[in-house]
Amino acid sequence: MSQAGERAPVASLGLLDATMVGVGAMIGAGIFVLTGLAAETAGSAAIIAFALNGGVTAFTALSYAELAAAIPRNGGGYAYVREAFPPLVSFVMGWTRWFTYMVAGALYALGFSSNFVEFVHLYGVTVPFGETFPELYALAVIALFVALNALSTEASGGAETLITLVKIAILLVFVGFGLPQANPGEFSPTFPNGAVSVLPAMGLTFIAFQGYDLIATVTEEVENPQKNIPRAIMLSLGVTVVIYLLVVFVAIGVLGAGPLAAAGETAIASAAEAFMPALPIVGTGAGLIAFGAVFSTVSALNAVVIGSSRVAFAMGRERQLPGPLGRLHHRFGTPFVAVLASAVVMLVAVLVVPIRIVGNLASLFSLLGFVVVNLAAIELRREQPDLRRPFEIPYYPVPPILGIALNLLLGLFIDPVTWALAVGWLVVGGAVYVALQRRKGEPAAPAPEVGVGVEPDVDPERDVPARPDD
Secondary structure, three states, X not given: OOOOOOOOOOOOEOHHHHHHHHHHHHOOOHHHHHHHHHHHHHXXXXXXXXXXXXXXXXXXXHHHHHHHHHOOOOOOHHHHHHHXXXXXXXXXXXXXXXXXXXXXXXXXHHHHHHHHHHHXXXXXXXXOOOOOOOHHHHHHHHHHHHHHHHHOHHHHHHHHHHHHHHHHHHHHHHHHHHHHHOOHHHHOOOOOOOHHHHHHHXXXXXXXXXXXXXXXXXXXXXXXXXXXXXXXXXXXXXXXXHHHHHXXXXXXXXXXXXXXXXXXXXXXXXXXXXXXXOEOOOEOHHHHHHHHHHHHHHHHHHHHHHHHHHHHHHHHHOOOOOHHHHEEOOOOOOOHHHHHHHHHHHHXXXXXXXXXXXXXXXXXXXXXXXXXXXXXXXXXXXXXXXXXXXXXXXXXXXXXXXXXXXXXXXXXXOOHHXXXXXXXXXXXXXXXXXXXXXXXXXXXXXXXOOOOEEOOOOOHHHOOOOOOOO
16 A cells, blocks of 8 residues: 555556557557558458458457456556566566657658658658658657656556547548448459468568557456456457458558558558548648558557557566666656657667667567566466456467467577577676676665655555565
8 A cells, every 4th residue: 555655556447548558559550550460471461461460469459458357457468468477578678668669650750750740741841850850750759758747647548548539430430431442352262372371471571460468467457456457458459450350451442552562661551552542631642541551651650659668667567677766756756767768769779779670579579578478377377376367268268378379480480690689688787687696695775765655566456466575
C-alpha cells in the first residue's frame, strides 16, 4: 500500500483506450509499407502470410492475457518473467524489450518523417529541410510525444485512441471503395513462388503483429486490469488481423500481386490511386492513404513511447535499472525520468543507427521475448498452480508450446549478422547488470527527493504476489 508521500500509477485508461494502445501499435506503418514487399516475396500468398502471422501471434497473446490478469503490474513481459525466473533472466527480458520498443520508436519516427514530407508534396508544399534533413521531423515528432507522455498518461492514452480511430476509418474507406472491385481471380495461382515462400514473407511481416504486448506494459494504468487487459489484448489482435486481411485482399484483388510487388513500399497508395475517386479536402486516394500513413506512424510512435517508458519504470522500481527510472513525477504522476531516458535512445537512434539493422534486431528480440513469455506462463503454472488467474489459456499447454515452437521457427529466418549483433547487445546488458549488482553492495542511496515518490513493491488490493529484493 502506498505510504505517505509515495505515488502509484493512476488507473485512467478504459477498455477502449487499452485496446487502442495495441491496435495503434499494430496498425502502424507495416500495413502501408510491408504489403508490397510481402507480395514481392510470396506473390498472392502474401495474404496467407498475414493470416498465419495472426495465428502464430495469437498463441503468445493468450499467454500474455493469462499473465496480465494474474500479475497486473506495469512492465508487460518483463514483469511476468520477473515473477517466474531468476533475476538475471528477467533483466535480459526487460533489457531487450526496452531496447525493442525504443528502436521501434526510431523506426516509426523516421517513417513519419518520410510520409509527412511525401504527403505535403502531394499538395505542392515543400517543407524546410524535407529533402536534405528529413530526420529533423523525426526528432520533432519524438519530442512532441515524449512531452505528451511525460506530462500526462491520460492525455497520451486519449490521443492514442483518437489517432487510431482515425486511421482505422481511413483503412475502412479504402476497403469500402475497393472491395466491390476486387477480383478473386487475382489470387490464382495461390503459390506463384512456391509454398515455402510464405515463411520468409511471414518473417518479414511479423513485426506488424507485435503491438498487443504494449497493452500489458501499462497494466496498472488500466481500469479493472484483470478483466480489461485480457479483453484488450484479444480485441486488439482480432481487430488488427481482420483489418489487415481486408486491406491485403483489396490491394491484391484490385492491382494483382505483380503490380503490387512492383510498387514496393507505396503499394497501398498505388492501389488506392487505381480505384478510389477524388475525395473532398484530401483529393486523390493516394492523398488519403498518405494521410493515413502519417497518422499510423504517429500512433505507433506514441504506443512505443508509452511501452518503453513503462518497461524502464518497472525495471527501475525493481532495482534492475537505476532507481530514478522507477519513480513517478510528484506533479504529473508519470514515469518522467523513464520517459526521458527512452526518448534519448530514440533520438540517438534516429541520427546514428542504421535503421534496417535496428529493425531486424527489434524483430529478433521480439520473437525471443515471446518465447520467454510463453515459457513464463508454463513455469508459473508449475510453480504457482494456486495463483489466482482471472483468465486462463484454453487448451493449456498446447498454445504456449506452439507459441514457443513457431516463434523460434520464424527466428531462424533472421540473418546471421542480426543474430551476432543481438549477442553484442546482450553482452552490453550483461555489463550493466554486473555494474548494478555491485552498486547494491554499496551504502544505501539517500531518500527520494521531496515530492517524488517510489512505487511500493506490492499492491495488496490487486492481489499481486510480492517479489523479494535481489
